[in-house]
Amino acid sequence: MQxxxxxxALRAQQDEMVAIRHDLHMYPETCYEEVRTSxxxxxxxxxxxxxxxxxxxxxxxxxxxxxxxxxxRAIGLxxxxxxxxxxxxxTFAHVSKIPGKMHGCGHDGHTTMLxxxxxxxxxxxxxxxxxxxxxxxxxxxxxxxxKMIEEGLFDRFPCDAVxxxxxxxxxxxxxxxxxxxxxxxxxDSWTVTFKGTGGHGGAPEKxxxxxxxxAHFILGIQGIISRNVPAxxxxxxxxxxxxxxxxxxxxxxxxxxxxxxRCHRPEIRDLLETRLREIAELSAAMxxxxxxVNYDRGYPPLINTRxxxxxxxxxxxxxxxxxxxxxxxxxxxxADDFAYMLRERPGCNVMMGNGFTANNHMPNYDFNDDAxxxxxxxxxxxxxxxxxxEA
Numbered sequence: 414m415q416x417x418x419x420x421x422a423l424r425a426q427q428d429e430m431v432a433i434r435h436d437l438h439m440y441p442e443t444c445y446e447e448v449r450t451s452x453x454x455x456x457x458x459x460x461x462x463x464x465x466x467x468x469x470x471x472x473x474x475x476x477x478x479x480x481x482x483x484x485x486r487a488i489g490l491x492x493x494x495x496x497x498x499x500x501x502x503x504t505f506a507h508v509s510k511i512p513g514k515m516h517g518c519g520h521d522g523h524t525t526m527l528x529x530x531x532x533x534x535x536x537x538x539x540x541x542x543x544x545x546x547x548x549x550x551x552x553x554x555x556x557x558x559x560k561m562i563e564e565g566l567f568d569r570f571p572c573d574a575v576x577x578x579x580x581x582x583x584x585x586x587x588x589x590x591x592x593x594x595x596x597x598x599x600x601d602s603w604t605v606t607f608k609g610t611g612g613h614g615g616a617p618e619k620x621x622x623x624x625x626x627x628a629h630f631i632l633g634i635q636g637i638i639s640r641n642v643p644a645x646x647x648x649x650x651x652x653x654x655x656x657x658x659x660x661x662x663x664x665x666x667x668x669x670x671x672x673x674x675r676c677h678r679p680e681i682r683d684l685l686e687t688r689l690r691e692i693a694e695l696s697a698a699m700x701x702x703x704x705x706v707n708y709d710r711g712y713p714p715l716i717n718t719r720x721x722x723x724x725x726x727x728x729x730x731x732x733x734x735x736x737x738x739x740x741x742x743x744x745x746x747x748a749d750d751f752a753y754m755l756r757e758r759p760g761c762n763v764m765m766g767n768g769f770t771a772n773n774h775m776p777n778y779d780f781n782d783d784a785x786x787x788x789x790x791x792x793x794x795x796x797x798x799x800x801x802x803e804a
Contacts, residue, residue, distance in 0.1 A: 440510060443497065445471045447472040447551075451467065481538045488799045491527075495555070501517070501777075530790075547561070575754045580767040581764035584764070586783050587733050590738070593740075595714050597747050602711060603707065606669045612663070631652065646681050655668065725763050725798075763791070
């Protein structure tokens, strides 16, 4: 496939795609509330003659595009649709019109790029097999990918591989990065509650003081990363809040400390939870207090598979040249629920340059419209790599 011609064809649709993206940006919808967004996707798919099914994981949509060559292989291309609960500070014309909500992670752009690619593939079905386009809700904390899977995503739309594409500020437009193996971290949270009798600050011997196990716990967990996690692995353990006590001369009967852990391998995830529990329990026991530990496992690590990563690198290289593709980019501690799909099927998540804009989740962030043709063309290229249009 001549990717320069594909890119030119997609660029010819740029004005229309920018209008769609700006409209989505002005009316952001969060976790499982993407009703208007979903309707726009459905309307465009209908206009372009693409078959689809709705109401998967509440507002999700799956479009189906068949190639005109014989083949039984099928792949899934995923784009998230939801926004964030952030007050936008930008002043451009397409700024959010919904108070307290904005597309702060570029999912408006992700949705637009997959729509653009879907239309191109529908009009140019020179491939062997089936492409499923997953328009997914609730990536930002709602585990929309998991809900789609639980509602039979891969039973209803069987895939041999799945792919995702995310924008990345700080990388030039037209450049792509990914890696084999762990790419994004798990996103876990924990709450530790120390309980004692409390009492008068002038008579500590008559009470059990929860501030003492808290102090031991805070110091103790600092050694988990440096002394328990292997040196060649990476992990983060951070405290986010500490709450307890109301008066200067009263020892609190309860103190609550919360935090997060991030890592890239399931074994390290298990280790972090085990050691955090042990240190909390031993710290409480030393001071004759009790403790409740609630460890909430959020999104799992996102782990790309080798063969699919190689295909993703080849697809991006065919589009922009190998010099503009980094296939061994370092892992980062962000999280993405596409990880759930990768637990079910082989696949790869790729990040593409958004230019030197504000970072994701900042109130002045905006998806870069110049990236739309590149992301759309990448989707076409991965279909070519996977379903081998030239075979």
